[in-house]
Amino acid sequence: MKNVKYIVLIIVGFTINSCSVYNFTGTGKIDAKTFQVNYFQNTAELVEPGIDLLFTxxxxxxxxxxxxxxxxNSNGDLVYEGEITGFNVAPMTATADQxxxxxxxxxxxxxxxxNKNKEEDNFEKQFSFFFDFDGSSQLVGPRLTEALDVIFERITQDIFNESLAKW
Known part of the structure; x- marks a missing residue:
């Protein structure tokens, strides 16, 4: 009976230890405790007010x-910084009357x-995504909100994957 207790204790120990190596987000073991996201200034030629703070x-x-x-706010183990460099609206398809x-x-x-603790992970990279909408509608109000939600969800997830997930 004593041996069963030790075997169960060993199995529980390995199970707990293995949980710290991997998690469901795919981040694995991160050698950091803190992160900071500096303000992403909007330097695009076409400026949409407020998207800089929203993205940050x-x-x-x-x-x-x-x-x-x-x-x-400062001295994070992981630091994200950069700028919004492009905000473009362009026609994708045309009707018969152009x-x-x-x-x-x-x-x-x-x-x-x-990454202060693992400098080989440092990078500078461009990320982009798009949202298509009907040519007869304006990119304002709920349509703009929907577009920003879709675009920022994809870009932030791509940044996360590139910096932490290592998929």
């Missing part, structure tokens, strides 16, 4: 929700990531 918060929220890292049947908004973000 979306990236902060995603990392907080998918890791156990603590958000700090009007836009469908438009596409594309947002580009330049990201610099640094």
């Amino acid at each position: 918060r979306e990236l902060q929220d995603l990392i907080q929700n998918q890791t156990n890292l603590n958000l700090v 009007a836009a049947a469908q438009n596409r908004v594309t947002i580009r973000v330049n990201v610099r990531f640094s």
Whole structure:
């Protein structure tokens, strides 16, 4: 009976230890406790007011929700910084009378990531995504909100995957 207790204790020990190496977000073991996301200034030629702060918060929220890292304002183990470099709206398809049947908004973000504890993970990279919408509608109100939600969800997830998930 004593041996069964030891075997169960060993199995539980290995199970707990293996849980710290991998988690369901794919981040594995992160050699960091804190992260900071600096303000992503909008330097695009076509400026949509407010998207800079919205993007910065979306990236902060995603990392907080998918890791156990603590958000700090300075001296983070992981630092995300950069700028929104592009906000473009362009027609994608035309009708017979040469009007836009469908438009596409594309947002580009330049990201610099640094990891104090593992400098070989540092990078600077462009991320972009798009949203298509009907050519007869304007990119305002709920349509703009929907576009930003779709685009920022994809870009922030791509940044997360590149910096932490290592898929």
